[in-house]
Amino acid sequence: MIVFTWFVCGFFVAFVAVNSMLLCLATVQLRRYQARSHSSALRRTLRSPLAPPIAVLVPAYNEASGIADSVRSLLALDYPRLEVVVVNDGSTDETLQHLIDVFDLRPVQRPTPPFVTHKPVRGVYAARSQLRLLVIDKDNGGKADSLNAGINFATCPLVCSVDADSILEQDALAKTAMPFVEDPERTVATGGMVRIANGCRIDRGRVTEAHLPRSALAMFQVVEYMRAFFGTRTGWTALNGLLIVSGAFGMFRRDAVIGVGGYRTDTVGEDMELVVRLHRTFRDARRPYRIVHVADPVCWTEAPESTRILRRQRRRWQRGSMETLLFHWRMLLNPRYGVVGLLALPALLLFEIVGPILELSGYVIITAGLVLGLISPPAFLLFLALAILYGLVITMGAAVLEDATANPHPAWSSLWRIVLYAVGESFGYRQLGHLWRVEGLWQLVRKSEWGAMERKGLSRPDSQSLANPLVPGPLVPTVIATVTPSPRHPVTPVTGYLAGRRRTPERPQAYAGERDVLLAPVKVAVKETACGDRPGKGDLDGQDAGDLEVFHGRGIDPVKAGDGLF
Amino acid sequence: MLQTLVDLTACLAGLVVLLLLLLIAIRMRALRRARRAHRFRPAVEEALGTYLAGSGAAPVVAGRGERVLFLAVAQEALSDLRGNERDVLVALLVRLGFARDAMLGLRARRTSARRAAAETLADLATPLAVHEVAAALANRDILVRTTCACTLAAIGGEDEVPAIVAAAERDALAAPGAAASIVLALAQARPGALAPLLEASAPAAIRRIAVTIAADLRVAQFAGLLQSCLAGSDDLATSSARGLGMIGEFGAVGALAQLAADDTRTPQARAAAAEALGAIGDPASLGLLEKLLEVPDWPLRAAAAAALWRLGQHGQAALHRAAVAGPPEMAALAAAALDP
Numbered sequence: 049m050i051v052f053t054w055f056v057c058g059f060f061v062a063f064v065a066v067n068s069m070l071l072c073l074a075t076v077q078l079r080r081y082q083a084r085s086h087s088s089a090l091r092r093t094l095r096s097p098l099a100p101p102i103a104v105l106v107p108a109y110n111e112a113s114g115i116a117d118s119v120r121s122l123l124a125l126d127y128p129r130l131e132v133v134v135v136n137d138g139s140t141d142e143t144l145q146h147l148i149d150v151f152d153l154r155p156v157q158r159p160t161p162p163f164v165t166h167k168p169v170r171g172v173y174a175a176r177s178q179l180r181l182l183v184i185d186k187d188n189g190g191k192a193d194s195l196n197a198g199i200n201f202a203t204c205p206l207v208c209s210v211d212a213d214s215i216l217e218q219d220a221l222a223k224t225a226m227p228f229v230e231d232p233e234r235t236v237a238t239g240g241m242v243r244i245a246n247g248c249r250i251d252r253g254r255v256t257e258a259h260l261p262r263s264a265l266a267m268f269q270v271v272e273y274m275r276a277f278f279g280t281r282t283g284w285t286a287l288n289g290l291l292i293v294s295g296a297f298g299m300f301r302r303d304a305v306i307g308v309g310g311y312r313t314d315t316v317g318e319d320m321e322l323v324v325r326l327h328r329t330f331r332d333a334r335r336p337y338r339i340v341h342v343a344d345p346v347c348w349t350e351a352p353e354s355t356r357i358l359r360r361q362r363r364r365w366q367r368g369s370m371e372t373l374l375f376h377w378r379m380l381l382n383p384r385y386g387v388v389g390l391l392a393l394p395a396l397l398l399f400e401i402v403g404p405i406l407e408l409s410g411y412v413i414i415t416a417g418l419v420l421g422l423i424s425p426p427a428f429l430l431f432l433a434l435a436i437l438y439g440l441v442i443t444m445g446a447a448v449l450e451d452a453t454a455n456p457h458p459a460w461s462s463l464w465r466i467v468l469y470a471v472g473e474s475f476g477y478r479q480l481g482h483l484w485r486v487e488g489l490w491q492l493v494r495k496s497e498w499g500a501m502e503r504k505g506l507s508r509p510d511s512q513s514l515a516n517p518l519v520p521g522p523l524v525p526t527v528i529a530t531v532t533p534s535p536r537h538p539v540t541p542v543t544g545y546l547a548g549r550r551r552t553p554e555r556p557q558a559y560a561g562e563r564d565v566l567l568a569p570v571k572v573a574v575k576e577t578a579c580g581d582r583p584g585k586g587d588l589d590g591q592d593a594g595d596l597e598v599f600h601g602r603g604i605d606p607v608k609a610g611d612g613l614f
Numbered sequence: 615m616l617q618t619l620v621d622l623t624a625c626l627a628g629l630v631v632l633l634l635l636l637l638i639a640i641r642m643r644a645l646r647r648a649r650r651a652h653r654f655r656p657a658v659e660e661a662l663g664t665y666l667a668g669s670g671a672a673p674v675v676a677g678r679g680e681r682v683l684f685l686a687v688a689q690e691a692l693s694d695l696r697g698n699e700r701d702v703l704v705a706l707l708v709r710l711g712f713a714r715d716a717m718l719g720l721r722a723r724r725t726s727a728r729r730a731a732a733e734t735l736a737d738l739a740t741p742l743a744v745h746e747v748a749a750a751l752a753n754r755d756i757l758v759r760t761t762c763a764c765t766l767a768a769i770g771g772e773d774e775v776p777a778i779v780a781a782a783e784r785d786a787l788a789a790p791g792a793a794a795s796i797v798l799a800l801a802q803a804r805p806g807a808l809a810p811l812l813e814a815s816a817p818a819a820i821r822r823i824a825v826t827i828a829a830d831l832r833v834a835q836f837a838g839l840l841q842s843c844l845a846g847s848d849d850l851a852t853s854s855a856r857g858l859g860m861i862g863e864f865g866a867v868g869a870l871a872q873l874a875a876d877d878t879r880t881p882q883a884r885a886a887a888a889e890a891l892g893a894i895g896d897p898a899s900l901g902l903l904e905k906l907l908e909v910p911d912w913p914l915r916a917a918a919a920a921a922l923w924r925l926g927q928h929g930q931a932a933l934h935r936a937a938v939a940g941p942p943e944m945a946a947l948a949a950a951a952l953d954p
C-alpha cells in the first residue's frame with residue numbers, strides 16, 4: 049500500500065509538472081504563431097509562385113454518396129497550387145463510378161511509381177477538363193495503404209492527408225503550409241486543429257455556423273479535443289516533441305515520407321507511427337527538422353455519439369499508441385533522440401499507457417483502503433478534489449488559449465457548457481475512457497480483431513462518415529421527410545421527398561431531424577409540392593431530382609422509412 | 615500531510631476561479647468588439663464606399679475605437695483595391711493621420727504595436743514613410759524587419775536596395791521564409807535588383823532563394839545568370855534548370871544536356887534538366903532523352919519520357935518505339951507519357 053501510494057504521488061507530481069509545462073509552452077507558442085499568422089509578408093508569399101504545391105490525398109472506401117461533394121469542396125479550397133488525389137481503396141459501392149460521372153474522368157495510363165509499396169493499382173483516372181484531380185483505383189488495403197498509393201502518384205512536394213468525411217476550412221491549407229514557407233528546409237510535417245462538427249450547420253461542404261454538439265458524449269469530446277490540441281500538441285510543438293499529426297488532417301514533405309518508407313500498414317496507429325519514425329530518422333541522421341502543430345487551421349470532423357463507436361475508436365487509438373511504442377521502444381529514454389526520447393515518449397508511456405491502468409487500479413485500491421480503514425476519508429476526498437481541480441485547471445487553461453486564438457463558439461452559453469462538461473467528465477466519462485483504453489491494451493496483448501481492421505478499409509462504422517452518416521447497405525428509395533414551415537425556417541410546404549438512402553440494421557429508419565444538421569448530401573427528387581412551386585431557398589438547394597446538398601433538420605418532421613414510396 | 619493537501623486544493627481552486635475570470639474577461643472583450651463592429655461597421659463601410667465612389671464627403675473619424683474600426687475596414691478595402699481608388703483611399707488615410715500614427719508606432723516599446731504599425735504601413739505603401747520604414751530595418755523583431763523590408767521594396771528607390779538585401783541576408787539562415795518574402799517583394803518591385811543575388815559571390819542561402827524566385831517568376835533577363843548556377847550545388851542546379859525550362863532559354867540547351875547526362879549529380883537535378891530540355895523543345899535533345907529513358911532512376915526516366923512528349927513529333931515517335939519495343943518498365947512510362 050505504501051509503495052503504491054508513493055508511486056501514485058510520484059505519478060501525480062510528474063503529470064502535473066509535464067502538463068503545466070506544456071500549457072505554459074503552448075501559451076508562448078500560440079503567441080508566436082498569432083504574430084506570424086498576421087504577417088502580410090508571409091501571407092503574400094503564400095499567394096505567390098513560391099507557395100509550395102500541395103497534393104491533397106483523400107483515401108476513400110465506400111463513400112459514394114459523399115465523395116463528390118468532398119472532392120468539390122477540396123478543389124475549391126483557397127490555395128493557389130493544389131492537386132487532389134483520391135484513392136479509391138477497393139470500394140464495393142459506386143464510389144469510383146460516381147467520381148467518374150461527376151468529374152468527367154477518363155482512364156489514363158500511369159505506371160505505378162516505385163517509391164513506397166501498396167496494393168496493386170487497378171486503374172488511374174484524370175479529368176478531361178483542367179481540374180487538378182487524379183483518381184487512383186486500387187485493391188483494398190486500408191487507409192495507410194491508400195495514403196501510400198497517393199504519395200506515390202502525387203507530383204507535389206507537399207502531401208496533405210485528409211479523411212474523405214472531413215471538412216477543411218477555406219484557408220486551412222494555406223495556414224497549414226505556412227511553416228513550410230517559413231522554413232522549407234527544416235519543416236517535415238505539420239498538423240492542423242481538428243474540431244468536432246456535430247451540431248454545426250453545414251452548407252455545401254462548408255461549416256457555415258459553428259455550434260457545440262447537443263449530445264453529451266460529443267460535448268465531452270469537444271473538451272478533450274480542446275485540451276489535446278491547444279494544450280498538449282501546441283506545447284509539444286514548442287519543444288519539437290510532437291508525436292502525432294492527426295490522420296484526419298496532416299501535411300508532410302513528400303520526400304521525407306518517401307525517405308522513411310511511407311506509412312506502415314501493419315498498425316492501426318499509422319499516423320502516430322509515421323511521425324515517430326520521422327523523428328527517429330531525422331535524429332538518427334542528425335539532420336535539423338521540425339514537426340509543427342498549427343493551432344488555427346481547422347478540419348471539422350464528426351465525433352462518435354454512441355458509446356459503442358466511441359469505445360471502438362478509443363481502443364483503436366490505444367492500440368495504435370502502444371504499437372508505436374513497441375515499434376520504437378529503442379527511442380525510450382535514449383538521449384540520442386533528445387526531447388522525443390527523453391520526454392515525449394516517456395510521457396506517452398506513463399500518462400497514456402500506464403496512466404489508465406494506474407487510475408483504474410487506484411479506484412479499487414483506494415476503495416479497499418477506505419473500507420479497511422487504511423485511508424482516511426478526508427484525505428481521500430482532498431486527493432479527489434485535487435485531481436479534479438487540476439484537470440479543470442488544464443482544461444480552463446486550454447479554453448483560455450482557444451479563446452485568445454480563434455474561438456468558433458463565442459456565446460456565453462458555450463462557455464458555461466464547456467465548464468460544466470469539464471467538471472462533469474471526471475464523474476464517469478473519464479473512467480469509462482480509461483476502461484476502454486485498458487481494453488485496447490488487452491486487445492493488443494491478445495492480438496484480437498487484428499486483421500479485421502485492415503480488411504474493413506476506411507469507412508468502418510466507427511469512422512462516422514460525415515458525408516454519409518449511414519454506412520453502406522442496400523440503396524432504398526425512401527421518403528425521408530415532410531417539410532413544414534416554421535417561423536425560423538419558412539418554406540413552401542413540400543411533401544414526399546424520394547431519397548436514396550442507405551439503411552442498415554443499426555439505422556433502419558432513414559430520416560432527417562435527429563440532429564440539427566443532416567450532414568449527408570442526399571439524392572432527392574421532389575414528388576410534389578403543395579403549391580407546385582420551388583421550395584424556399586436556403587432550406588432546399590438543388591432540388592429537381594438533383595443533389596440536395598444540405599438539408600437543414602429544423603422544421604422537418606421525421607417520417608418512417610418506406611412511407612410514400614413510389 | 616492533510617494540511618498540505620488542503621492548501622494545495624485551495625490554491626488550485628483559486629487558480630480555477632482566476633482562469634474562469636480570465637475567460638470571462640476575454641469573452642467580454644471579444645463581445646464588446648463584436649458589438650462595436652456590428653454597430654459602426656455598416657456606417658463606416660457605407661461612408662468609405664460613397665467617398666470612394668466620389669459621391670460623398672470625406673468620412674470624419676473621432677474616438678479611438680472608431681479609428682481602430684475605420685482602419686480595419688480601410689485595410690481590408692486596400693487589399694482589394696487597385697489603381698485610382700486605392701490611391702484615393704491611401705490619401706484619405708494619410709490625411710486622417712493613420713500614416714503618421716503608424717510611423718510613430720514603429721518606435722513604440724511594445725512589439726505588438728510595432729508589428730501593427732509595420733502592417734499598416736505595408737498596406738498604405740506610401741512613399742511618405744520611406745525613412746521610417748528604412749530605419750525599422752534595424753528593428754530587433756524579425757516580423758517588423760521583414761514587413762518593413764517588403765514595404766521598402768515596394769515604395770523605396772534604388773538607394774534602398776542594399777539595405778533591403780542586407781535585411782534579407784541577415785535572416786536568410788535563421789528565417790529563410792522571411793528572407794524569401796523580402797527577396798520576392800524586391801523581385802516583384804524591381805526585378806533588376808535580383809542580379810547581384812544570383813551572382814556566385816552572393817551568400818549561398820540568399821542565392822538559393824534568389825534562384826528559386828527568378829525561376830518561379832520566369833525573369834527572362836536572368837537566363838544567363840541562371841545558366842551559370844547550373845554548375846553550382848544540386849539544389850541550385852535543380853531550381854536553375856526549372857527556371858530555364860520555364861523561360862524557354864534556347865541558349866541553355868547545351869548546359870542543361872550536360873547536367874542531365876551527368877551521373878554524379880542527384881537524380882532530382884538531372885530530372886529537372888531533362889524536364890527543362892523538354893520544355894525548351896530543341897530536337898537536338900532527342901538522343902539524350904532517349905538514353906535517359908533507360909537509366910535505373912525512376913523519376914529521371916519519368917522526366918525524360920515527359921520531356922520526349924513535349925519535343926513533339928520526333929519525341930513522340932521515340933516514345934512509340936519505346937512503348938512497343940522497350941523493356942516493360944520503360945514501355946509503361948513511354949505509354950503513360952503518350953497519354954498525358
